[in-house]
Amino acid sequence: xxxxxxxxxxxxVLFALGVAAFFIKRDLITMFMAVEVMLNSANLxxxxxxxxxxALDGQVIxxxxxxxxAAEAAVGLAIVLVVFRQKxxxxxxxxxxxKG
Amino acid sequence: xxxxxxxxxxVLFLVLAFAALGGVFGLLDAPFVAAVQVLVYAGAIxxxxxxxxxxxxxxxxxxxxxxxxxSIFAGILAVGLLIELLLAAREMVPGxxxxxxxxxxxxxxxxxxxxxxxxYHLEIASILILAALMGAISLARxxxxxx
Numbered sequence: 307x308x309x310x311x312x313x314x315x316x317x318x319v320l321f322a323l324g325v326a327a328f329f330i331k332r333d334l335i336t337m338f339m340a341v342e343v344m345l346n347s348a349n350l351x352x353x354x355x356x357x358x359x360x361a362l363d364g365q366v367i368x369x370x371x372x373x374x375x376a377a378e379a380a381v382g383l384a385i386v387l388v389v390f391r392q393k394x395x396x397x398x399x400x401x402x403x404x405k406g
Numbered sequence: 407x408x409x410x411x412x413x414x415x416x417v418l419f420l421v422l423a424f425a426a427l428g429g430v431f432g433l434l435d436a437p438f439v440a441a442v443q444v445l446v447y448a449g450a451i452x453x454x455x456x457x458x459x460x461x462x463x464x465x466x467x468x469x470x471x472x473x474x475x476x477s478i479f480a481g482i483l484a485v486g487l488l489i490e491l492l493l494a495a496r497e498m499v500p501g502x503x504x505x506x507x508x509x510x511x512x513x514x515x516x517x518x519x520x521x522x523x524x525x526y527h528l529e530i531a532s533i534l535i536l537a538a539l540m541g542a543i544s545l546a547r548x549x550x551x552x553x
Contacts, residue, residue, distance in 0.1 A: 313434060319488065321491070322484040325480070329476065329479070329484075330476070333413070342451065343423070346443075357435050362516055363523075366524050366527075369516075372442055376535070377534050378538070379454055380538050380541075381538050381542050383458045384543075386458060387462070388545055
């Protein structure tokens with residue numbers, strides 16, 4: 307039986323890796339992937355607490371998080387396509403339209 | 407995923423990571439969530455990513471070399487966040503062991519909870535999916551964007 311703290315530590319490591327990838331990589335698609343990694347680490351933490359408290363509500367929340375992540379990925383990738391059509395680039399350094 | 411230069415291979419690594427995370431979810435007495443994770447994440451969302459990379463990727467669009475300062479700051483931020491999270495959870499972690507076999511940790515209990523207690527949340531989530539679908543279609547459609 308694996309203690310729940312291992313899963314929690316794995317979730318923290320995943321979240322930190324997601325933050326690092328979000329700020330290190332400079333193109334929009336990889337930044338979206340980093341966001342997905344962070345959402346998944348939150349899912350893992352929810353499931354860990356749901357198991358440690360013997361409640362099923364955490365699994366329901368994970369279900370909704372997956373739903374919202376799917377919606378976010380669809381809209382975000384559509385935005386990436388539009389940006390690529392206008393700028394011919396998906397590097398976020400090229401998106402300086404609002405820089406003062 | 408961080409160190410890979412190629413976006414397509416980093417997507418494939420991410421598929422592997424999500425499938426493995428689905429296995430971890432299965433270890434946590436959540437078989438239905440594990441199945442949903444593998445189907446939705448490692449299947450659908452990653453296929454969406456691969457399609458967008460296929461439409462967008464160009465060979466001359468590589469990572470430049472001059473990003474050391476931002477990478478160092480990002481590494482410091484990530485390590486600091488990890489240490490902070492571990493410190494925040496340290497008091498709580500020894501208390502949470504395995505709380506024994508959960509009583510109704512099966513798919514039927516999850517379904518009844520989802521369709522009875524959280525019915526409105528489910529409906530709102532479905533409306534969100536519908537709105538996101540229509541928004542994605544209207545965004546990615548050709549010919550509607552101003553020049």
